[in-house]
Structures are given as structure tokens and as C-alpha cells.
Amino acid sequence: xxxxxxxxxxxxxxxxxxxxxxxxxxxxxxxxxxxxxxxxxxxxxxxxxxxxxxxxxxxxxxxxxxxxxxxxxxxxxxxxxxxxxxxxxxxxxxxxxxxxxxxxxxxxxxxxxxxxxxxxxxxxxxxxxxxxxxxxxxxxxxxxxxxxxxxxxxxxxxxxxxxxxxxxxxxxxxxxxxxxxxxx
Amino acid sequence: xxxxxxxxxxxxxxxxxxxxxxxxxxxxxxxxxxxxxxxxxxxxxxxxxxxxxxxxxxxxxxxxxxxxxxxxxxxxxxxxxxxxxxxxxxxxxxxxxxxxxxxxxxxxxxxxxxxxxxxxxxxxxxxxxxxxxxxxxxxxxxxxxxxxxxxxxxxxxxxxxxxxxxxxxxxxxxxxxxxxxxxxxxxxxxxxxxxxxxxxxxxxxxxxxxxxxxxxxxxxxxxxxxxxxxxxxxxxxxxxxxxxxxxxxxxxxxxxxxxxxxxxxxxxxxxxxxxxxxxxxxxxxxxxxxxxxxxxxxxxxxxxxxxxxxxxxxxxxxxxxxxxxxxxxxxxxxxxxxxxxxxxxxxxxxxxxxxxxxxxxxxxxxxxxxxxxxxxxxxxxxxxxxxxxxxxxxxxxxxxxxxxxxxxxxxxxxxxxxxxxxxxxxxxxxxxxxxxxxxxxxxxxxxxxxxxxxxxxxxxxxxxxxxxxxxx
Amino acid sequence: xxxxxxxxxxxxxxxxxxxxxxxxxxxxxxxxxxxxxxxxxxxxxxxxxxxxxxxxxxxxxxxxxxxxxxxxxxxxxxxxxxxxxxxxxxxxxxxxxxxxxxxxxxxxxxxxxxxxxxxxxxxxxxxxxxxxxxxxxxxxxxxxxxxxxxxxxxxxxxxxxxxxxxxxxxxxxxxxxxxxxxxxxxxxxxxxxxxxxx
Numbered sequence: 001x002x003x004x005x006x007x008x009x010x011x012x013x014x015x016x017x018x019x020x021x022x023x024x025x026x027x028x029x030x031x032x033x034x035x036x037x038x039x040x041x042x043x044x045x046x047x048x049x050x051x052x053x054x055x056x057x058x059x060x061x062x063x064x065x066x067x068x069x070x071x072x073x074x075x076x077x078x079x080x081x082x083x084x085x086x087x088x089x090x091x092x093x094x095x096x097x098x099x100x101x102x103x104x105x106x107x108x109x110x111x112x113x114x115x116x117x118x119x120x121x122x123x124x125x126x127x128x129x130x131x132x133x134x135x136x137x138x139x140x141x142x143x144x145x146x147x148x149x150x151x152x153x154x155x156x157x158x159x160x161x162x163x164x165x166x167x168x169x170x171x172x173x174x175x176x177x178x179x180x181x182x183x184x
Numbered sequence: 185x186x187x188x189x190x191x192x193x194x195x196x197x198x199x200x201x202x203x204x205x206x207x208x209x210x211x212x213x214x215x216x217x218x219x220x221x222x223x224x225x226x227x228x229x230x231x232x233x234x235x236x237x238x239x240x241x242x243x244x245x246x247x248x249x250x251x252x253x254x255x256x257x258x259x260x261x262x263x264x265x266x267x268x269x270x271x272x273x274x275x276x277x278x279x280x281x282x283x284x285x286x287x288x289x290x291x292x293x294x295x296x297x298x299x300x301x302x303x304x305x306x307x308x309x310x311x312x313x314x315x316x317x318x319x320x321x322x323x324x325x326x327x328x329x330x331x332x333x334x335x336x337x338x339x340x341x342x343x344x345x346x347x348x349x350x351x352x353x354x355x356x357x358x359x360x361x362x363x364x365x366x367x368x369x370x371x372x373x374x375x376x377x378x379x380x381x382x383x384x385x386x387x388x389x390x391x392x393x394x395x396x397x398x399x400x401x402x403x404x405x406x407x408x409x410x411x412x413x414x415x416x417x418x419x420x421x422x423x424x425x426x427x428x429x430x431x432x433x434x435x436x437x438x439x440x441x442x443x444x445x446x447x448x449x450x451x452x453x454x455x456x457x458x459x460x461x462x463x464x465x466x467x468x469x470x471x472x473x474x475x476x477x478x479x480x481x482x483x484x485x486x487x488x489x490x491x492x493x494x495x496x497x498x499x500x501x502x503x504x505x506x507x508x509x510x511x512x513x514x515x516x517x518x519x520x521x522x523x524x525x526x527x528x529x530x531x532x533x534x535x536x537x538x539x540x541x542x543x544x545x546x547x548x549x550x551x552x553x554x555x556x557x558x559x560x561x562x563x564x565x566x567x568x569x570x571x572x573x574x575x576x577x578x579x580x581x582x583x584x585x586x587x588x589x590x591x592x593x594x595x596x597x598x599x600x601x602x603x604x605x606x607x608x609x610x611x612x613x614x615x616x617x618x619x620x621x622x623x624x625x626x627x628x629x630x631x632x633x634x635x636x637x638x639x640x641x642x643x644x645x646x647x648x649x650x651x652x653x654x655x656x
Numbered sequence: 657x658x659x660x661x662x663x664x665x666x667x668x669x670x671x672x673x674x675x676x677x678x679x680x681x682x683x684x685x686x687x688x689x690x691x692x693x694x695x696x697x698x699x700x701x702x703x704x705x706x707x708x709x710x711x712x713x714x715x716x717x718x719x720x721x722x723x724x725x726x727x728x729x730x731x732x733x734x735x736x737x738x739x740x741x742x743x744x745x746x747x748x749x750x751x752x753x754x755x756x757x758x759x760x761x762x763x764x765x766x767x768x769x770x771x772x773x774x775x776x777x778x779x780x781x782x783x784x785x786x787x788x789x790x791x792x793x794x795x796x797x798x799x800x801x802x803x804x805x806x807x808x809x810x811x812x813x814x815x816x817x818x819x820x821x822x823x824x825x826x827x828x829x830x831x832x833x834x835x836x837x838x839x840x841x842x843x844x845x846x847x848x849x850x851x852x853x854x
Contacts, residue, residue, distance in 0.1 A: 123507055363828065379744075405835070457815075
């Protein structure tokens with residue numbers, strides 16, 4: 001990975017979790033490792049998607065319209081490890097017509113957790129069910145997020161349980177707002 | 185420490201299926217974390233208090249051998265007798281021989297996690313000593329013959345009706361399930377025990393090296409009674425409890441109650457320095473402190489995990505842990521539940537193989553690390569424990585699967601992913617696949633598979649990259 | 657502002673902070689300005705609670721209260737001239753315990769007591785009602801300052817910090833007072849009109 005991304009100025013990840021992982025590469029290798037310097041360099045130029053738009057491109061106003069009630073899933077790794085908290089909310093609230101509704105207990109993990117979700121399916125599903133109940137309580141028509149793993153898990157749970165809000169990645173939502181074309 | 189029966193996964197599965205338990209745990213953790221957050225939000229000095237507490241604990245742990253020596257010497261000056269116990273058996277043995285020396289047959293106890301850890305009650309009862317837990321929650325648990333399910337609220341899984349039945353059975357009287365009446369009953373019954381007791385056993389939230397003091401934080405006042413009425417007081421402390429001086433203790437007092445229950449200070453905070461003085465009318469004539477190692481030295485010598493000894497047992501990590509909220513304390517199998525238990529139990533009991541599974545039982549959401557007032561990187565430690573476990577006992581199947589997945593992702597065949605996804609979603613192939621891949625089965629029991637895209641991102645990328653170039 | 661006036665202002669602030677913090681945790685505070693008011697307040701509190709026996713710390717720690725004035729209405733037991741067993745029995749039976757606080761903590765509404773021959777532990781612990789006298793000039797900002805009041809090399813056998821009544825939430829989080837210690841904590845906070853240090 002260090003080699004693949006070497007020639008680029010910036011690396012953008014769709015999930016805060018991925019950004020956090022790369023940002024912590026140095027500790028994975030150990031500071032004395034021969035690749036430590038390269039790891040540090042990659043960490044410095046790796047950004048989560050919304051953080052890249054807001055902090056690197058300096059763009060905070062998103063084009064288009066999205067006249068829907070949207071709630072935001074703040075993924076744990078994105079917020080706590082990659083420290084991306086306000087950027088996605090800033091982008092969402094800049095979109096015309098979009099009504100952003102807070103998700104109760106937003107800081108609670110949704111229960112995805114990588115291999116955790118299949119190693120401990122009962123616990124993972126129970127955590128997810130609580131999250132879904134909070135999502136339903138907002139009466140949002142769209143659940144948006146910036147972590148593909150969480151969204152996969154929540155979409156799966158919501159879809160299985162019956163009528164549910166659409167689950168969109170922030171990038172999909174921005175695209176839909178800008179182009180007016182539904183992504184899925 | 186009681187050895188867990190079976191595995192975390194099995195116990196957790198049962199716990200998740202218990203709606204009453206889950207509701208009780210959820211109510212408890214939500215309440216405690218909301219109390220903590222409200223207090224923290226209204227206190228602009230909180231970040232400073234936490235930072236100071238972190239520094240105090242960091243220093244305490246770094247200087248641990250020195251501070252313990254200093255504590256022991258200070259105790260010698262004030263008349264406290266200090267004992268060191270290498271393990272649970274030795275700690276229980278010291279207590280037993282002290283009780284024999286003082287002809288103590290009836291013991292009252294205030295809440296102490298370390299005595300749970302060493303299985304003290306069982307050891308004393310085997311010797312015919314009557315042990316009464318006097319923290320209301322602990323007494324309820326003792327009467328039920330169970331173990332605590334939360335560090336600071338041990339009986340959260342019991343309803344008032346459960347408590348009514350337990351108290352009725354113990355006293356042979358008929359009681360109302362009204363909380364105030366149940367508490368009044370407990371006051372009378374336990375007051376008798378206090379007045380009859382020959383010895384009091386407590387834990388120690390902290391020990392102060394420079395003065396040879398121990399500090400107890402309680403809300404009910406049972407900690408005071410245990411250290412006031414019986415003629416002998418034996419305090420147990422994990423060897424990491426020590427801080428340098430009274431100022432360091434003050435820093436602890438600023439964060440422990442706030443982090444535990446959102447209180448600025450517990451109803452009672454006592455600093456005990458030696459047995460009763462000349463002319464005093466109450467307080468123990470003899471004060472013994474038993475410093476328990478029980479695996480802690482090994483943790484201290486381990487640079488990857490030494491910081492876990494900073495823990496002040498506030499349970500803030502339990503109250504924010506999404507896994508604990510679903511499975512409750514008993515699932516963890518050890519004395520210490522939640523994130524701190526998942527780290528501490530396998531470290532203190534490396535021989536207990538099933539404890540290593542606890543590190544897996546986390547989504548690594550890091551809520552614990554964020555909540556910890558003394559800056560223990562709990563989620564990082566869970567990763568380190570997983571890595572260590574992999575090095576010691578490589579999970580071959582998992583590794584093989586990862587290798588296959590990596591090869592697949594790198595190969596041109598990755599383009600077939602949407603087709604695979606479609607096959608896994610419907611029809612006969614789906615059933616066969618689910619049988620072959622347990623993970624897929626676990627996924628699909630409660631979750632739908634995502635709709636398959638027409639093309640993979642990798643297949644789209646050349647075209648997308650071209651479009652982007654053209655726009656420039 | 658004169659030194660006296662600014663000391664007075666500071667102690668008023670401290671007294672208010674102490675009072676608010678203690679009220680917030682279910683303690684009761686009576687602000688009085690003179691010895692006579694303190695005396696009357698104590699009398700009223702004991703009467704209202706139908707206290708027939710009062711255990712108390714040594715009189716010299718309770719100035720300016722005049723305990724002898726109470727002797728006609730109730731049985732008084734102090735720490736002088738009594739053995740440990742009798743002291744314990746009196747405390748276990750008494751309707752109230754009366755103590756004089758060494759200090760108060762403004763930030764938390766905490767009373768600071770210390771065990772000694774004249775100030776036994778049980779007085780503030782066994783009776784269902786604990787009444788404490790606190791001079792506003794003795795209020796310190798926080799627990800660090802409170803602990804500094806004691807010489808580190810000669811600490812009392814027990815420093816007792818009390819913040820509100822005995823409480824538990826162990827049964828269904830239902831907050832209940834008085835499970836082991838006093839169900840009621842009443843502080844008579846003596847804040848003289850003109851500053852003088854007791």
C-alpha cells in the first residue's frame with residue numbers, strides 16, 4: 001500500500017475507519033521500522049472523504065438540492081480515531097432543502113465492528129437493533145454515513161426488518177443532490 | 185477470581201436473549217453516563233481535573249515499587265500493619281490467620297473488588313467465619329448467591345420484587361416491595377451485624393504513600409461503619425492503588441465520584457491513618473492492610489500493558505461500552521466486567537485461556553478510551569491483546585481465509601463480486617453458500633445482503649479517472 | 657474595601673457556594689448570624705425531629721452553642737467520662753448526633769470532621785439525624801485545601817468528609833437515604849454579621 005499510493009498527493013478514503021488505520025500505520029510498524037518514514041508520509045496525506053472536502057479543498061457549500069429529512073450516523077472510528085466530527089454535518093447542512101435531524105445516542109456504536117459482526121452475531125444484531133430504533137425515531141427518510149462497514153450492517157438490518165429509510169454514503173448523497181439522479 | 189464456566193460467546197448469547205436483564209443494564213448505563221456527562225458538561229474545570237488525575241496515576245504507576253515501600257514505612261509509624269500477598273491464596277491465608285489471632289468469627293465487609301478477585305468470602309466461609317456484605321447491592325448479591333454484575337452498582341439486574349423475596353427468605357418476615365421499606369429493613373438487619381461483628385473488612389480506593397493512609401469512598405456509610413465499630417479492621421488493596429501524597433489523593437477525589445456517578449464527591453470520603461488513637465472511643469484497635477499482587481507485578485513489568493494499572497475502578501468505561509450494555513457483567517466471567525475487564529482479566533489470569541476471548545468481544549469503538557478519566561488506551565490494549573493471542577495461538581483458518589480474500593481482491597476475478605453477491609442473496613446457491621461459509625450465515629440471520637451493483641468500483645475507475653481528467 | 661470587609665465578602669461567597677452544593681445533594685442548611693440564632697436553630701431542629709437523646713462531640717468543639725440549655729428537654733451524652741461500650745450504646749440509641757465541623761468545602765458542600773478522643777466517629781454515623789455546626793470562616797475552596805489543614809506527619813486516625821446524607825441507589829436506582837448512615841444531615845452554618853475568626 002505504501003508503494004501504491006506513493007506517487008499521489010492525497011489519498012481519500014470513503015470511511016473514517018480506513019483513514020484512522022492509515023493514520024496509525026506508524027504505530028503498527030513501530031517507529032524504528034525501515035518503512036516508518038514512508039508510513040508517516042502516507043498518514044499525513046490520507047484523509048477521510050468529508051474531511052478532505054472541508055479541510056483540504058476548503059469547500060463547505062455543497063451544490064444542488066436534497067429536499068429530505070436526513071439523519072447522520074457518526075461512525076466510531078471516524079469520530080474517535082480519525083477525529084472527523086463536524087465536517088460531514090457542515091456539508092450536509094449546506095445543501096438546499098436538506099433537513100438534518102439529530103440521531104439520539106449518536107455516539108453509540110452500531111455493532112458492526114468488522115469481524116465482530118459475524119463472530120458475535122447476536123450482540124452485533126442487538127446493538128444494531130437499538131441503533132435502528134433510534135433511526136426510526138427520527139422519522140428520517142435517509143440515513144447517511146461515512147463508514148461503509150456500518151452502513152452495510154445497518155442497511156442489512158433495516159432492510160430485513162421492513163419499511164425503512166434509505167441508507168446512503170455521504171458521497172452518494174452529495175452526488176444525488178448535485179445531479180438529481182438517485183444512486184440506488 | 186472465579187473461573188468462568190464456558191465461554192464468553194455462550195454466556196453473552198444467553199444474556200442477549202434475556203430481555204429483562206438487557207433492559208436493566210441499559211437503564212443503568214444510560215443513567216450513569218448521563219449523570220457523568222451532565223456533571224462534566226457543567227464543569228469547565230473537568231478537562232483539567234482529568235488531565236491532573238491522569239498525570240497522578242501515570243506517576244503513581246511509574247513509581248509503584250518506591251511508593252509501596254514509602255507507604256509501608258509510613259504505616260509502620262502510624263501503627264498500621266502491612267502485609268504483602270503474592271497471590272489469592274496467600275492473601276486469603278493472611279486474612280484467615282489474622283482473624284484467628286483476633287478470635288474473630290463474625291465479619292462485616294464493605295464493597296471491595298479485590299476481595300471478589302481473590303475469592304475471600306468463600307475462603308472465610310470455608311473456615312466457618314460468618315461474612316456479611318454490607319453494601320446494599322453486595323448484600324443482595326450475597327443473599328442471591330451470585331456475583332456482582334457492575335463494578336459500582338452490583339445488583340442492577342435485580343428488581344425490587346427480587347430483593348423483597350431475598351430479604352424475606354433471609355429474615356423470615358413478610359416485607360413490602362417498597363424501596364424505602366426494603367432499605368429500612370436492610371438498615372436494621374445490617375446494623376445488628378455491624379454491632380456484633382468482631383472484624384471489618386474493606387477495600388481501599390486509594391492508599392497514600394507519604395502518610396500511610398487509605399481512603400474509602402462510599403455513599404451508604406457502610407464503609408464508615410466497617411471502619412468504626414469492629415475492633416479489627418483489615419483493608420485489602422490491589423498493589424496499584426497507591427498515590428504519592430494527600431494532594432494526589434485530592435486529585436483522585438476530584439475525578440472518581442464524578443466519573444462513576446456524576447457526583448462531585450461521594451456522601452462519605454474517609455482517610456484512615458492508623459488504628460484508633462489514645463483515648464478514642466471508637467475505631468478499630470488493630471488495623472491491617474493486605475497488599476495484593478495476584479498477577480499485577482507481571483502486568484507492571486509489561487510495557488505494553490503497564491498503563492492499565494492506572495485504573496481507579498470508576499466504571500465509566502462500562503457505562504459507555506455498547507457491548508457491556510447488551511451482555512451485562514456476568515458474561516465477562518471474571519471479577520471485572522466491561523472494557524476494563526476485557527483487558528485486565530486475561531492479563532491477571534494469563535493461564536485462563538477462555539479470558540483471551542474477551543479481547544475479541546469488542547467493536548473497538550473506543551468509547552471506553554474516551555470515557556476513561558485517567559487516560560488508559562483501552563481499545564488499543566484490546567488490539568494488543570488480540571495481536572499477542574495471534575502470535576501465541578495463530579488462528580489458522582482465519583489466516584487462510586484472509587489470504588484467500590486478499591488474493592481474490594488482487595486478482596482479475598474480483599470483477600465477479602457483484603455476481604457472487606447476487607448468487608449469495610437468492611435461491612439454492614445462497615443456501616449452499618451459507619452452509620459453506622458460517623460468517624455469511626451469521627450475517628444473513630438478521631441482515632439482508634446489500635443489493636449488488638452492476639459493476640465494481642475497480643471496473644468503473646478507469647472511466648471515472650478519465651472523466652475527472654477531462655473536467656480539469 | 658477594608659481587609660475585614662473583603663474577608664467578609666469572601667466568606668459570604670464561600671458560605672453560599674457551600675450551601676448550594678449541600679442542598680443539591682439532599683443536605684439541609686440553616687444560615688444563622690449569631691450564637692443565639694444558632695442555639696435557637698439547634699433547638700428547633702431537635703424538637704421538630706422529636707429527638708429525646710442527643711449524642712454530641714465535646715462541648716469545646718461546639719462553641720458557641722450552649723448545650724447545657726438543652727439538658728432540660730433531652731438526654732445529652734458527650735465523649736467525656738464514658739467508656740467505649742457505653743458510648744456505642746448511646747450512639748446506637750440516640751435520635752441525633754451533634755458535631756462541630758473542622759472545616760467545610762465550598763465546591764462540594766462537604767463537612768470535614770476528624771476522629772479524636774473528643775470527637776468520636778459514631779456521633780456522626782449511628783444516629784438517624786446528624787446535626788453539624790460549621791463556621792463560615794472555616795470554609796475552604798476544595799478537598800485539596802481541606803486535606804492541607806491537617807499536618808501530613810500527624811494525621812488524625814480518620815478524616816471524615818461528609819457530603820449529604822447516607823444514600824443508595826442499589827435497588828432499581830431508586831435514590832433512598834439513610835440506608836446505613838444518617839438519613840438527614842442538617843448543617844447550622846454560622847455566618848456572623850461582622851467578621852471575626854473563631
